[in-house]
Amino acid sequence: MTAGSASWLPLSPGERSVAIEVLVNGPLSRAELARRLDLSAGSLTRLTKPLIESGLLIESPDGCAAGESRQGRPSQPLDVVAESRSFLGFKVTEDMVYGVVTTLRSEIVARHDRPLTTHDPGGVADLLALMAGELAPSHPGLAGIGIGVGGFVQDRAVVGESPFLDWRDIPLAALVEERTGLPVVVENDVAALVEAETWFGAGRGLDRFVVLTIGAGVGYGLVLGGRRVPSEGEDRAFGRRWILDPNGPLTPDGERGSAVSLLTIPSIRYQIRAATGRDHTYEEILGLAAAGEAMPARVVAEAARALGILLAHIANFAMPQKILLAGEGVGLMDVARNTVEETIRGRRHPLATPVDLETRRSDFHDWARGAAVLAIQVLVLGTADA
Numbered sequence: 001m002t003a004g005s006a007s008w009l010p011l012s013p014g015e016r017s018v019a020i021e022v023l024v025n026g027p028l029s030r031a032e033l034a035r036r037l038d039l040s041a042g043s044l045t046r047l048t049k050p051l052i053e054s055g056l057l058i059e060s061p062d063g064c065a066a067g068e069s070r071q072g073r074p075s076q077p078l079d080v081v082a083e084s085r086s087f088l089g090f091k092v093t094e095d096m097v098y099g100v101v102t103t104l105r106s107e108i109v110a111r112h113d114r115p116l117t118t119h120d121p122g123g124v125a126d127l128l129a130l131m132a133g134e135l136a137p138s139h140p141g142l143a144g145i146g147i148g149v150g151g152f153v154q155d156r157a158v159v160g161e162s163p164f165l166d167w168r169d170i171p172l173a174a175l176v177e178e179r180t181g182l183p184v185v186v187e188n189d190v191a192a193l194v195e196a197e198t199w200f201g202a203g204r205g206l207d208r209f210v211v212l213t214i215g216a217g218v219g220y221g222l223v224l225g226g227r228r229v230p231s232e233g234e235d236r237a238f239g240r241r242w243i244l245d246p247n248g249p250l251t252p253d254g255e256r257g258s259a260v261s262l263l264t265i266p267s268i269r270y271q272i273r274a275a276t277g278r279d280h281t282y283e284e285i286l287g288l289a290a291a292g293e294a295m296p297a298r299v300v301a302e303a304a305r306a307l308g309i310l311l312a313h314i315a316n317f318a319m320p321q322k323i324l325l326a327g328e329g330v331g332l333m334d335v336a337r338n339t340v341e342e343t344i345r346g347r348r349h350p351l352a353t354p355v356d357l358e359t360r361r362s363d364f365h366d367w368a369r370g371a372a373v374l375a376i377q378v379l380v381l382g383t384a385d386a
Contacts (some may be wrong), residue, residue, distance in 0.1 A: 011382050014047045019080075019381055021054055023105065024199050025078035027060050047077060056080065056380075080104055085143040085380065088132055088182075089372025091189060091364045092116065092124065092149050093216075094164045098364040099131050101166075102372040104380070106200045109229045110135060111365055121170045126265035129179035144379040145182050146371035147172060147220060148189035150217065155186050156378065164216070181306035185371075191324065192361075194221030195230050197359070197371060202324040202358050210320040211354030212311070213362075216266065218259045222318055240314075244306040262306035265329050268345050272301050282328075287336045310345025315355045322356040326366070333359050 011019060017037055022028055028036070030327055034044045051057040059076040080101040089097045101110040112135055114127060128147065136142055149160030149172070157173035159165075173184040187195075192201075194211045203209035213219035218239030222229045239259035248257025249271055261267050265282045273279050275295050280288070287302035312322060318384070325333070333340060344355055360366075 005200045012047075012356065013050055013110035014043075014257055018044070018047045019051055022057060022058040022078050023080050023096060023371075023376075023381075024204065025329070027079035027279075029077045033078060037179055037313040043099040045182060048246070051147040052078075055084065059094065066103045069115065073113050079088055082107065084141065085154050086141045087143060087304040087372040087375045087379075088135065089370065089375065090128055090145065091367035091371060092128075092147060092165070093364065095239045096123075096364070097127055097131065098368045099135070099355075100365050100368040100372060101135055101142075101368055102376075104376060106196060106369055106373050108365065108369055108377065110138065112356065119167070119174065121167065121175060125179055126171065126284055132176075132180050133248065135334040142182060145176060145180065145184045146185045146192065146373070146375035147184065148367050148371035148374075149186060150189050153186055153188045153191075156187055156374070159186065164168070172250070174204045183375075183379050185374050189367050189370070190219030190221055191228065193367055194223065194370075196370035196373040197227060197229045197324055198223050198226070198364075199377075202322060205319045207259065208318065208320045210318055212322045212325050214263045214265075214307070214325070214329035214332070215327035220314075222320075225347055242310065245302075248302065248306070249255070253302075259306065259310055263310070263329065268299055268303060272296060283331065286331050290335045300336055301339060303332055304339035307332065311340070311355060311357065312344045312347030315344070315352075315375040320356075322358060325357060327358045328362065328364075330359050330361050 002222055018033065021033060021036055028218050030041070030044055030048070034041060037045070048270055048289055052059065057078050058081055060079040062077050082105040085104050086109070087102050089100045089102060095116050097110040097116050100108045102108055112131055112269065115139050116124065116127065118124065132145060145249060149159050150164045152160040154160045157171065159169055159170040159172050165269065167239060173186045176184045190211070190213055193213070197203045197211055202210070206223070207226055210221040211219070211221040240255050242259045244262055245257035249261050249267070250256040255261065256334060268285060269282060272285055272295060285296045286300065289295035314320070314323060
């Protein structure tokens with residue numbers, strides 16, 4: 001498979017700052033760009049010249065730069081050609097691979113999913129290469145691949161541990177690169193989602209921002225100073241050690257009363273199955289709770305109180321400007337939003353600034369898009385610690 005290589009590398013730190021500012025916030029006039037980055041006109045010219053010559057930035061003759069009116073002499077704002085390169089993003093779950101193709105600005109232009117029938121690392125890499133090959137003819141400018149996996153990832157290349165796939169120390173990036181000829185970045189799926197939301201989504205332009213995900217597990221990402229805070233223990237059972245109710249339920253895979261045992265879809269389904277002897281989907285449980293059936297209503301109410309406590313803890317200690325609640329489990333808010341919000345208020349100071357809580361029912365293509373954003377950051381812009 002041939003690829004349109006990311007020929008813009010390497011970028012100096014100054015060039016990288018300019019490229020990121022235009023990518024995330026452009027089109028921008030030179031005056032506005034210099035103001036944002038505190039650069040002189042001469043320094044900005046020196047930094048933008050190689051970016052324009054390489055084709056990463058262009059002088060756009062049309063449109064109006066951000067922050068400027070159309071009055072007076074028309075300017076030529078700097079912008080990126082979003083369609084000049086495409087990126088593949090994959091989200092690997094226990095039984096599916098979700099794929100997207102995005103532009104340089106992370107806009108999804110294609111989706112492609114396949115069942116995952118094996119957890120053998122070589123078999124998974126084969127499937128990812130097959131999907132990439134199926135998408136490549138329609139997107140000849142592919143510049144790289146990002147892969148999001150639930151688990152602990154080292155050096156954006158090796159899956160150190162993934163309980164969903166039962167993997168340890170799997171060099172996934174190398175396996176996929178061998179099969180595709182494309183550069184590959186692998187990252188924890190929550191970290192990838194946080195990066196995408198920080199650059200192009202709910203956290204854009206914010207100094208302090210949190211992403212909390214609930215679904216198959218509980219994920220957490222913190223942004224300070226506009227940058228994600230990495231952790232060596234990322235996704236190593238974050239929710240299992242956060243005890244929200246010491247008298248809460250005990251599930252086979254969680255501590256008693258932990259965020260995992262109270263909030264995850266498998267745990268909520270387990271509680272209903274253990275109490276009633278019947279197996280229900282998560283959506284069915286939410287519907288039964290909304291209809292007032294006793295046991296589902298009790299379990300959902302406990303989950304809502306636990307979520308309110310967790311959100312209050314995060315707000316109290318991280319003091320974010322916004323919290324994004326995402327994941328396949330956020331349907332809980334449709335049924336029990338009042339309980340969640342009342343619990344948050346009850347666990348915070350009466351004069352505290354209200355929590356700016358954005359709820360988004362994410363599908364796995366959003367997670368795949370996050371992986372593509374990691375590829376954009378690392379492969380195009382060379383951000384080693386994005």
